[in-house]
Amino acid sequence: MEEEYESLLCAALLHDIGKFYQRAHSVRAKHWEFSTAFVEHCQASFCCPDLVKLLVGHHHESQYTPESARPQAITDERQRILSYLISRADNFSSKERSETPNSEGVNIRSALDTIFSQIDIGKGTLPKDQQGKYKYHLSKLFSSDGSCFPEQMDDNYQHPETEYENYVDQFLSEFKGLFPNPYPNMSDTLTYLIQKYLWCIPSDTTRELKDVSLADHMKTTCALAACFYKYHEENGWEEKRVKDDSLPRIILVYGDLSGIQNYIYDIASIGEGGVAKRLRARSFLISALSEAVALRVLKQLDLPIACKIISAGGQFYLLLPNTNKAKDAVSQIKDLVSEWIIDAYGGDLAITMVTHTLTNDQLQQGRFDEALECIHAEMAKNKLRKFENILAKGAKVFEMQFKGRGACQVCNKYPAETDGDEIRPCKKCSLDEEIGRKLISAKWLVFSKKQVETGISILANPCWYASLIDNPADISRLEPIFVYNIKDGELLQGTPSGFAMYAGYVPRWSGVEEYKSAIKDNIETAEEWDYSEEALRSGKAVKSFSAIAAFSQGISLLGILRADVDHLGLIFSIGMQKKASISRITNLSNMLNMFFTYELVKIVEKEFPDVYVVYSGGDDLMLVGPWDKTIELSKRIADEFARFTAFNPNITLSAGIGTYKPKVTIAISSVQTGEILEQSKAKGRNRLTTFQTTIEWGDYQTLKHWADALIEAVEKDEISKAFIYRLFNYQRKSEDYYLKNDPRAIIFKPHLAYDIGRNFVDKDGSPKINRRLYDMLTSLLDSGSENIWRILKASISWCLYATRKESRDNA
Numbered sequence: 001m002e003e004e005y006e007s008l009l010c011a012a013l014l015h016d017i018g019k020f021y022q023r024a025h026s027v028r029a030k031h032w033e034f035s036t037a038f039v040e041h042c043q044a045s046f047c048c049p050d051l052v053k054l055l056v057g058h059h060h061e062s063q064y065t066p067e068s069a070r071p072q073a074i075t076d077e078r079q080r081i082l083s084y085l086i087s088r089a090d091n092f093s094s095k096e097r098s099e100t101p102n103s104e105g106v107n108i109r110s111a112l113d114t115i116f117s118q119i120d121i122g123k124g125t126l127p128k129d130q131q132g133k134y135k136y137h138l139s140k141l142f143s144s145d146g147s148c149f150p151e152q153m154d155d156n157y158q159h160p161e162t163e164y165e166n167y168v169d170q171f172l173s174e175f176k177g178l179f180p181n182p183y184p185n186m187s188d189t190l191t192y193l194i195q196k197y198l199w200c201i202p203s204d205t206t207r208e209l210k211d212v213s214l215a216d217h218m219k220t221t222c223a224l225a226a227c228f229y230k231y232h233e234e235n236g237w238e239e240k241r242v243k244d245d246s247l248p249r250i251i252l253v254y255g256d257l258s259g260i261q262n263y264i265y266d267i268a269s270i271g272e273g274g275v276a277k278r279l280r281a282r283s284f285l286i287s288a289l290s291e292a293v294a295l296r297v298l299k300q301l302d303l304p305i306a307c308k309i310i311s312a313g314g315q316f317y318l319l320l321p322n323t324n325k326a327k328d329a330v331s332q333i334k335d336l337v338s339e340w341i342i343d344a345y346g347g348d349l350a351i352t353m354v355t356h357t358l359t360n361d362q363l364q365q366g367r368f369d370e371a372l373e374c375i376h377a378e379m380a381k382n383k384l385r386k387f388e389n390i391l392a393k394g395a396k397v398f399e400m401q402f403k404g405r406g407a408c409q410v411c412n413k414y415p416a417e418t419d420g421d422e423i424r425p426c427k428k429c430s431l432d433e434e435i436g437r438k439l440i441s442a443k444w445l446v447f448s449k450k451q452v453e454t455g456i457s458i459l460a461n462p463c464w465y466a467s468l469i470d471n472p473a474d475i476s477r478l479e480p481i482f483v484y485n486i487k488d489g490e491l492l493q494g495t496p497s498g499f500a501m502y503a504g505y506v507p508r509w510s511g512v513e514e515y516k517s518a519i520k521d522n523i524e525t526a527e528e529w530d531y532s533e534e535a536l537r538s539g540k541a542v543k544s545f546s547a548i549a550a551f552s553q554g555i556s557l558l559g560i561l562r563a564d565v566d567h568l569g570l571i572f573s574i575g576m577q578k579k580a581s582i583s584r585i586t587n588l589s590n591m592l593n594m595f596f597t598y599e600l601v602k603i604v605e606k607e608f609p610d611v612y613v614v615y616s617g618g619d620d621l622m623l624v625g626p627w628d629k630t631i632e633l634s635k636r637i638a639d640e641f642a643r644f645t646a647f648n649p650n651i652t653l654s655a656g657i658g659t660y661k662p663k664v665t666i667a668i669s670s671v672q673t674g675e676i677l678e679q680s681k682a683k684g685r686n687r688l689t690t691f692q693t694t695i696e697w698g699d700y701q702t703l704k705h706w707a708d709a710l711i712e713a714v715e716k717d718e719i720s721k722a723f724i725y726r727l728f729n730y731q732r733k734s735e736d737y738y739l740k741n742d743p744r745a746i747i748f749k750p751h752l753a754y755d756i757g758r759n760f761v762d763k764d765g766s767p768k769i770n771r772r773l774y775d776m777l778t779s780l781l782d783s784g785s786e787n788i789w790r791i792l793k794a795s796i797s798w799c800l801y802a803t804r805k806e807s808r809d810n811a
Contacts, residue, residue, distance in 0.1 A: 002184070004082070005229060007048040009187035009304050011055035012086050012225040013194060013218050014039065018056075020201060020214060023108045024161070024168040032057050032069055042172075045179035045186075051079065058083045059090050077239065084242050085232075089224035092245075093217055093583070094204075095364040109158040111135035112202045113211040114150040115587045116645040119575040121567055124649035134646035136200040138167045141594075142489035142499065148594060150646050171197045178493050185496040187222070188305040188482065192498035194218055196489050203583075216583035222306040223319045224250065224363075230301065230321035250358040251322045253330055254375045255293055257314035258383055259349045260286050264615060265670035266348070266411065275666055276545060276612060277436025278410065278429060280504055283615040284439055286349075288466050290314050291500060292447060292458050293337055293351060295482055300329050305482070305498060309586045312593040313618020319582075322357055330355060338390045340460040346413075350386040354378040369573060369580035376573075431456060435468065439504050440540060442468035443487045448478040501597035503616035505605050507543040507625075512536045518547065543610065545624065546662040551610045552626035554802040558662055559630030560673045563637065563655035564620035565592065566685040571651060592619055595644050603640060608633045622670065627659045628802060634688055635700045652686035659801070691797035699791055706788075706795035707802070709773055714803045718769045719760075721803070726755060728796045730780075734789040749781055 018034030035056040043049035058071050067073055071083035114134045117126070135153045139146030159167075171193075178193060179186060198215035231249040232242060241247065264282045294308050294316040301320060310317040320326040334353045341349050356375040361367050402415040408426035409416065417424040424430065435456065446467045448455065455465030455478070469475055472492060475483060483495055486502035509515045515536050535541040549556040565571070576584060596616045604611050604623070611625030611633055621637075623630065634655045645651040656677030660669045680687040683694045695703060713719045733748035756777055760769045767774035779785060780792075 003047045007051045008082055009222055011052045012222040013190050015056045015059045015086055016218055024164040047182040055083055055086055059086045061087050081239055081242050085228045086225050089221045092224055092363045093220040107158055108205050109164050110202055110205045110210055111153055111157050112200050112213055114646050115211050116648050119571055119648055119650045120577050121570045121575050121650045141196045149644055178491055183494050188496040189491055191219055191306045212583045216587055219306045220582050226304050227319055227321040231323055234323045245360055248357050249322050251320050252356045252358055252371055252375055253318040253320055254379055255316045255353045257290055257351055260314045263348045266667050278432040279614045280439050281432040281435035286314050290316055297333055301326055310589045312589055335389055336461050338387055352382050354382050366578035368582055438468040441470050444469040445484040445486050446475055446478050447481045450479045503597045503601045503613050505601045505613040507610045507612055508539055509536050509541045548610055549662045553628045555804040557627040557659045558624055559627035559657055559659055560669050561623045561630045561634055561657050562673045562677045563653055566652045566654050568619050596621055630657055631690055638697050654680040654685050655688045656680055657690040691794040693794035695791055703791050703794050707798035710799035711802050713773050731792045738786050753781055
């Protein structure tokens with residue numbers, strides 16, 4: 001039965017692989033014939049190649065399919081039933097495709113339309129000449145030479161045949177390398193391999209709108225087929241029931257970890273080991289815990305990873321069979337995880353899991369959003385009753401034994417550890433430090449049941465362990481349950497593996513010379529005690545927050561940037577305009593997560609190497625860097641996010657930036673920056689708030705233009721700091737006039753005119769400063785200058801910060 005089930009999963013994943021091959025060749029043949037040929041060519045990879053070949057070759061029941069290729073043509077009853085499972089799963093998965101008209105002509109190598117172009121929440125539309133034209137090139141996920149950004153293409157654009165052939169060959173080569181022989185749960189690795197290559201391939205090229213990828217269609221088909229199999233395993237294999245599409249055979253599970261931000265940022269002081277390590281450890285642990293809970297549910301029910309349709313930002317969605325076993329498992333795991341979280345985190349975090357039985361029509365296009373609405377409402381109610389299932393039993397109390405010890409100096413919450421007279425951080429904060437250190441170089445996250453020195457306990461009854469590994473050769477001894485690559489798209493041979501990007505970029509010293517040069521300029525960069533010469537030479541020494549602040553222009557301050565996607569709930573609930581489906585929702589979530597966990601990190605690493613990625617994933621981020629670079633980075637992120645989402649005005653980003661001394665605790669600075677972000681939201685969204693000024697992204701260049709001009713003038717002694725402060729005062733008066741409607745405040749313009757004339761004009765009436773700056777200053781006197789005055793506060797503040805001189809005494 002195990003080999004039968006694994007064969008069914010592989011066949012469900014590969015049932016349409018023939019479409020991929022069909023489009024790369026001019027040979028006329030049906031796609032299921034190509035699918036059969038693929039399995040035949042790679043038969044050594046499967047435990048039951050004949051069964052897999054039979055199932056991929058008989059997955060259609062349509063009248064347009066030859067009778068010999070339909071499930072009913074199979075004489076063996078058991079094999080016929082398995083074929084029907086895939087056929088019905090394929091049929092349900094296909095119902096989510098667009099009902100748009102057929103496209104003109106034969107465009108078998110058409111490009112995939114981006115899902116982002118379909119989003120509409122009433123915030124405007126693209127110009128007609130741009131609508132429906134943003135598509136993807138052929139590109140492997142997480143490839144250094146590829147791109148996941150859509151580009152404008154003609155309606156009838158087709159990938160060149162030679163390019164398609166080469167892409168197919170790359171897939172085949174990696175498939176053979178990963179699966180020279182079959183192994184248990186190989187379908188899990190196959191799911192990720194298919195996602196890696198086929199994410200940009202349309203499932204259906206006959207429709208005008210081609211926004212469902214072949215990867216998502218094949219994954220959904222596998223998930224449904226697995227659930228159907230498990231449903232009938234419990235409820236009987238009668239062929240008539242297997243073919244009965246009215247049976248509600250699927251339940252949707254929604255899991256949510258709450259308390260995330262408070263947990264990540266609740267670090268009372270820098271303490272021993274540095275706040276940076278603990279921040280990256282805590283943000284990583286949230287992702288690991290969410291993945292572990294989802295994986296625990298799937299493994300307990302013997303379901304493939306394909307049944308995990310979404311996992312990002314501490315949330316996950318699963319498809320499970322509508323069986324008593326599955327419902328009991330969800331309830332049991334929820335209780336076990338809740339008990340473990342109370343023990344491990346003292347109630348700082350909480351897990352909530354709710355279910356919804358999917359009706360068959362909710363699997364169709366435009367109806368899945370109804371299921372999401374129902375399950376979200378149920379989640380909202382249940383989150384108000386955290387731990388109710390555990391506390392109602394009276395089995396748990398929040399217990400903490402200090403035994404005369406003081407509170408940990410880092411978290412100020414748990415009892416500190418002692419060794420004689422030496423006081424150390426608590427066990428949790430020490431663990432955070434260790435994880436934070438390993439994350440710098442680790443590439444693999446390994447979940448296992450075997451306890452090892454490198455593993456941390458995660459979940460209980462049975463206990464699982466999560467290990468961060470650098471060398472893949474060390475993985476096999478852990479007897480892994482599943483392995484995630486957290487750095488790139490490499491998969492493992494012979495081990496169930498996938499990828500789950502961790503946005504863990506940290507600024508590092510490039511070498512001893514950079515470090516010594518930085519110390520010469522600012523002794524504060526030397527505060528970190530573990531900058532050994534070996535670490536500096538190897539490039540493993542991470543810059544402290546004080547060092548990062550020292551790389552600012554002018555005053556040494558940290559800039560903390562927080563940002564998130566606007567109206568995310570509306571985007572998922574009504575944004576698809578009655579075209580919501582499992583694949584579309586999955587694709588939308590995955591693509592957003594890809595931007596924040598992968599594309600954003602590439603921007604930071606390449607262009608802003610001194611910025612620290614504290615957290616980035618799902619739909620939000622928090623970055624720490626030199627204050628001036630953080631402001632510049634916010635605009636780069638907004639621009640790249642707009643390009644990534646096909647410049648759709650319905651999908652925007654809001655951001656807030658606060659500036660702080662490096663010693664300010666992250667618990668305080670993160671909350672305050674969150675409040676700054678809320679100002680951007682409150683004033684209309686799609687905005688940046690910094691220096692107590694909220695601007696639309698389109699006004700950023702004006703802000704930067706004025707800041708640069710003022711900084712240059714001060715540094716060249718064209719204007720004095722005293723004038724900058726007077727200009728700041730005029731700006732305050734402008735707010736009284738424009739915002740408070742105080743007519744008396746209009747005097748600020750005559751005062752400015754007098755100031756300009758007295759200080760910057762010679763006896764002949766000619767400017768004594770450069771003409772560009774003079775014209776900028778006099779433009780403030782114009783009647784239409786209100787918007788510039790509003791922005792000017794931020795520009796003046798930027799100038800004052802950038803030109804402030806600090807003592808660099810190294811004595």
